[in-house]
Amino acid sequence: MLRSTADRYGTVARSLHWSIALLMVALFALGWYMTEINYYNPWYTRAFDWHKGVGMLMLGLALARLIWSRLDRGPALPEGMNALERAAARSAHFLLYAMTLLIPISGYFISTADGSGIDVFGWFEVPALLPASNGREELAGTLHYYLAFGTAYLVGLHALAALKHQFLNRDGTLSRMLGRPDPKPSRVTPGQTNPKGHSA
Amino acid sequence: MTIPTVSKHLTLLAAAGLLSMPWMANAEVQRYALDPGHSFVTFSISHLGFSMLQGSFNDLEGSFEYDTENPAGSTIKVVIKTASVDTNHAERDKHLRGPDFLNVDMFPEASFESTSFVEDGDTGVLTGNLTLNGVTKPVDVAVTFVGEGKDPWGNYRRGYVGRTILRRSDFDVSYDLGPAAEEMELEFNIEGIRQ
Numbered sequence: 001m002l003r004s005t006a007d008r009y010g011t012v013a014r015s016l017h018w019s020i021a022l023l024m025v026a027l028f029a030l031g032w033y034m035t036e037i038n039y040y041n042p043w044y045t046r047a048f049d050w051h052k053g054v055g056m057l058m059l060g061l062a063l064a065r066l067i068w069s070r071l072d073r074g075p076a077l078p079e080g081m082n083a084l085e086r087a088a089a090r091s092a093h094f095l096l097y098a099m100t101l102l103i104p105i106s107g108y109f110i111s112t113a114d115g116s117g118i119d120v121f122g123w124f125e126v127p128a129l130l131p132a133s134n135g136r137e138e139l140a141g142t143l144h145y146y147l148a149f150g151t152a153y154l155v156g157l158h159a160l161a162a163l164k165h166q167f168l169n170r171d172g173t174l175s176r177m178l179g180r181p182d183p184k185p186s187r188v189t190p191g192q193t194n195p196k197g198h199s200a
Numbered sequence: 201m202t203i204p205t206v207s208k209h210l211t212l213l214a215a216a217g218l219l220s221m222p223w224m225a226n227a228e229v230q231r232y233a234l235d236p237g238h239s240f241v242t243f244s245i246s247h248l249g250f251s252m253l254q255g256s257f258n259d260l261e262g263s264f265e266y267d268t269e270n271p272a273g274s275t276i277k278v279v280i281k282t283a284s285v286d287t288n289h290a291e292r293d294k295h296l297r298g299p300d301f302l303n304v305d306m307f308p309e310a311s312f313e314s315t316s317f318v319e320d321g322d323t324g325v326l327t328g329n330l331t332l333n334g335v336t337k338p339v340d341v342a343v344t345f346v347g348e349g350k351d352p353w354g355n356y357r358r359g360y361v362g363r364t365i366l367r368r369s370d371f372d373v374s375y376d377l378g379p380a381a382e383e384m385e386l387e388f389n390i391e392g393i394r395q
Contacts, residue, residue: 038376048291113290134258135283137290138297 004074008176013074016065017177020100021155023058027051028152052111053120059104066097078171092158099151106147109140228269232358232392234262234278240389241280249380255296257310259284264392266358271319276326278388279311300375307334312341312388326362330386332371339364341388356394363387 004010009017034047041047077086108126111118115132117125130136165173172180242256262278283304285296297304314328315338322345330339341362348358364386368374 040376040378110290110294114288114293116290134286134293137294138283141294 003072006075007172008179009074010072011179012068013065013072014177014179016061016068020058020061020065023054023061024100024103024151024155027055027058028148030054031148049119049121052107052118055104055107056118056120056126059101059108062097062100062104066101069097075176078165078169078173080169080171089161092154092161095154096151096158099147099154103144103147103151106140106144110137110144113137113140228267229273230266230268230358231395232264232266233395234260234264235357235391235393236260238359238389238391239278240387241278242387242389243384244387245377245384246380248378253287255285255287257282257284258286262390264390271324272317274317274319275314276328276390277311277313278390279309282308282310301333301373303333307332312339317343330364330366330371332366333373335371337370339366357391358394359389359391361387361389 002011004013030047030051034044034051037044037047077089081089108118109130112128112130113133113136115128117127119125162174162177165171166175236259239260239262240256241260242254244252244254247253257280259281260278262276264276265274267273282302283297285293285302285304287293287296296302302310310330310332312328312330314326316327318325318327324343324345326341326343327338328341329336341364343360343362346359346361349356351357365383366386367383369382
């Protein structure tokens with residue numbers, strides 16, 4: 001199903017979530033790598049070109065995801081979360097959404113500070129929106145760095161929270177993003193055995 | 201009180217003339233402030249031996265004194281803001297400001313201050329201390345006089361071009377850019393407005 005239901009995310013939401021997740025991890029690793037390797041490394045120029053190209057594609061996906069999230073709200077937070085947990089989860093999710101936009105946008109302002117656009121694998125160019133300004137790349141670069149590292153911790157927290165809900169609370173939080181229905185005992189369909197049910 | 205004699209008048213005139221002599225001598229030391237709009241500190245360095253990359257430091261200030269009686273007594277000081285490096289490529293400029301090259305957070309300024317000048321017609325050799333990346337080393341700058349005179353707006357200007365070759369490693373800028381880029385040329389196009 002393309003759209004989300006009450007107990008799981010739809011195909012579109014899941015595809016966007018996991019493709020952006022994968023690209024963020026890959027871009028974080030590539031961004032770190034490309035700033036450490038030396039000029040004579042055979043990957044030196046490609047690492048930067050790919051980081052910029054993939055970053056712009058991820059920005060496109062993040063914009064699409066933001067729009068889709070307004071059209072397809074997804075399942076509600078699991079029951080049994082207290083007010084504090086709900087506020088924390090909502091804040092973290094809001095920040096993660098914001099970072100999927102702000103990190104590539106800050107990166108965009110590094111590359112375009114000299115007035116040139118960003119070439120995306122030779123397919124198209126993302127034009128520079130602002131006129132050249134020597135030094136803008138410094139502010140943009142500082143933001144890009146701290147937003148990326150801050151988000152790395154946030155992503156770690158997000159993953160740990162998902163695992164905690166899935167395996168400690170057993171409320172199906174991870175399952176519903178993997179496309180499987182919520183395995184709560186109350187939702188077990190008739191005919192299936194209840195794993196916690198009566199023994200023989 | 202007697203009426204001053206003619207000879208006394210002459211003595212006073214002579215004294216005034218003598219007093220004016222040091223002032224005349226001072227007038228021969230012309231002080232100029234750099235015109236930042238017409239002064240450039242640029243560099244040229246090989247890109248892997250294929251081409252010469254050009255860059256500039258856009259934020260500079262300085263002054264010089266030209267001693268018409270004794271050119272060897274002429275002096276100059278130029279200070280640049282290293283963060284103003286501009287090679288027409290944002291990511292490269294960002295890299296150049298960082299710890300691999302100019303360390304601009306730690307060393308926001310670079311400077312050249314002359315210690316001696318040997319003039320030979322319209323050329324000369326200016327020796328001085330270059331401070332770059334926190335390292336100060338003596339360098340010789342080959343100087344060529346370009347021109348001097350009144351500009352159309354009432355100022356008096358004087359200009360030079362100076363060139364020197366630097367070995368990057370002398371200034372602890374040793375990031376590997378290949379054997380063709382161990383040295384770089386630094387060029388000063390300097391125009392001063394007489395003060």
